Amino acid sequence: MTDTPSARAARLAHLRRAELAKGDPVALPLTLATMFHLPGDPAGYAQYGRFSNPTWDAVEKMLTHLEGAPALGFPSGMAATAAVFFGLLKSGDRILLPSDGYYTTRVLTERFLTRLGVTYDTRPTSTFLDGGFEGYRLVFVETPANPGLDICDLVAVCEAAHAAGALVVADNTTMTPYGQRPLDLGADIVVAADTKAPNGHSDVLFGHVASRNAEIMAAVSDWRKLAGGIPGPFEAWLVHRGLETLHVRFERMCNTAEAIAPRLAAHPAVSKVRFPGLESDPSHNLARAQMDRFGFLIGVTLGSEAAAERFINDCALIQPATSFGGVHTSAERRARWGDAVDQGFVRLSIGCEPADELWAALEESLNRSEG
Numbered sequence: 001m002t003d004t005p006s007a008r009a010a011r012l013a014h015l016r017r018a019e020l021a022k023g024d025p026v027a028l029p030l031t032l033a034t035m036f037h038l039p040g041d042p043a044g045y046a047q048y049g050r051f052s053n054p055t056w057d058a059v060e061k062m063l064t065h066l067e068g069a070p071a072l073g074f075p076s077g078m079a080a081t082a083a084v085f086f087g088l089l090k091s092g093d094r095i096l097l098p099s100d101g102y103y104t105t106r107v108l109t110e111r112f113l114t115r116l117g118v119t120y121d122t123r124p125t126s127t128f129l130d131g132g133f134e135g136y137r138l139v140f141v142e143t144p145a146n147p148g149l150d151i152c153d154l155v156a157v158c159e160a161a162h163a164a165g166a167l168v169v170a171d172n173t174t175m176t177p178y179g180q181r182p183l184d185l186g187a188d189i190v191v192a193a194d195t196k197a198p199n200g201h202s203d204v205l206f207g208h209v210a211s212r213n214a215e216i217m218a219a220v221s222d223w224r225k226l227a228g229g230i231p232g233p234f235e236a237w238l239v240h241r242g243l244e245t246l247h248v249r250f251e252r253m254c255n256t257a258e259a260i261a262p263r264l265a266a267h268p269a270v271s272k273v274r275f276p277g278l279e280s281d282p283s284h285n286l287a288r289a290q291m292d293r294f295g296f297l298i299g300v301t302l303g304s305e306a307a308a309e310r311f312i313n314d315c316a317l318i319q320p321a322t323s324f325g326g327v328h329t330s331a332e333r334r335a336r337w338g339d340a341v342d343q344g345f346v347r348l349s350i351g352c353e354p355a356d357e358l359w360a361a362l363e364e365s366l367n368r369s370e371g
C-alpha cells in the first residue's frame with residue numbers, strides 16, 4: 001500500500017490486530033494503574049504509572065502511525081509544547097515564534113522561558129522567511145496559523161532554519177496528520193493539540209509530540225516522566241476512540257468547508273473570508289503545494305462586532321464556544337480574547353453536520369446578522 005492519508009487511515013483501523021491473542025477484546029481495554037506486578041529486577045517491565053501505561057502505548061502507536069514518527073502523548077496541546085521547550089532549551093538560546101499563532105505559546109515563553117535566560121522574537125506567519133533564521137536555536141511555526149489562517153512555506157522555512165543551525169518545531173493542530181505532515185516537509189518536531197479534531201468530541205484535552213530524532217524524543221520523554229506532565233489513561237482511551245473516526249470526520253469537515261467558504265464569500269453580510277481552499281486566498285498556492293486538504297477552519301469577517309455576535313449566537317447550527325474541531329460546528333469572535341484581528345472576525349470551525357443543512361442555517365443567520 002502506498003503511504004497516502006487514505007492508506008494510513010485504512011491501516012489505522014487494524015493496528016491492534018497484529019497484537020491480539022485469541023479471545024482478546026477487539027476494542028482497546030482501559031488500563032487504570034499506578035502499580036504493576038514487579039517482583040525482582042524491574043528492567044524491561046512496566047514499573048510505575050508516571051513512566052508508562054498500556055493505554056498510552058495504544059494511542060501513541062496510532063499517533064506514531066499517523067505522523068510516520070515516534071510520538072508521545074501529553075495531557076494537553078500546551079503540555080506538549082511546554083515539554084519541547086523545557087526539554088530542549090537552555091539559558092542563552094534564542095527562539096522565534098509566530099506573532100499570529102496560538103497566543104498561549106507566546107505567553108508561556110514570555111512568562112516562564114525568558115526568566116530562565118531564553119530570549120525570543122516574533123514574526124508574522126505570512127512573511128516568516130523574511131529576515132532569515134541566523135542566531136536562533138529553535139524556530140516555531142504554526143501553519144495555517146490559528147486564528148488568521150496565514151500559511152508559511154514549510155520546506156523553505158526548514159531549509160533556511162537548518163542552514164542557520166536551528167531546530168524547526170511545527171504546531172500542526174489546525175491540520176491534523178491527515179491534512180499535513182510537517183515532518184515530511186523537513187520539520188524536526190511536530191506538536192499538536194489532540195483536544196481539537198483528533199479527539200473531536202469536545203470532551204478531552206490531549207496533545208502529542210512527534211519527531212524522527214531519537215535524542216529529541218528521549219529528552220521530551222524524560223521531561224514528561226520527571227516533571228510529571230503525563231496524560232490520564234482515560235483521556236488516552238478517549239483519544240484512541242476519537243482517532244478511530246478522525247479520517248471520516250476530517251474528510252467530511254474539509255469537504256463541507258470547501259463547499260461553504262465560497263458561499264460565505266459571496267454573501268453581502270460578509271466583508272472578508274480567509275480559507276486556504278479559496279483560489280482567491282493569499283495562501284492558496286502554498287496550501288495546494290504542502291497540504292493534503294485545506295482544513296475545516298474558515299475566517300469570516302462581518303461588518304461589526306455586533307453583527308458577528310448575532311451571527312454566532314443566533315444560528316441554530318453554530319455552537320458559540322472557544323476551541324474548534326468538534327463534530328458540531330462552532331465559532332467565536334477572536335477579538336474577545338485580545339487576538340490581533342478585526343472586531344468582526346469570526347473563527348468558524350466546520351463540524352460534521354450535512355453541508356446543505358449547515359449552509360441553510362448559516363445563511364439564515366447571516367441574513368439576520370446586520371440587525
Ligand SMILES: *Cc1c(COP(=O)(O)O)cnc(C)c1O
Binds near residue numbers: 192
Ligand atoms: C488549542 C491549541 C493549542 C493548545 O491546546 P490545549 O490542548 O488547549 O493545550 C495549541 N496550539 C494550537 C494551534 C491550538 O489551537
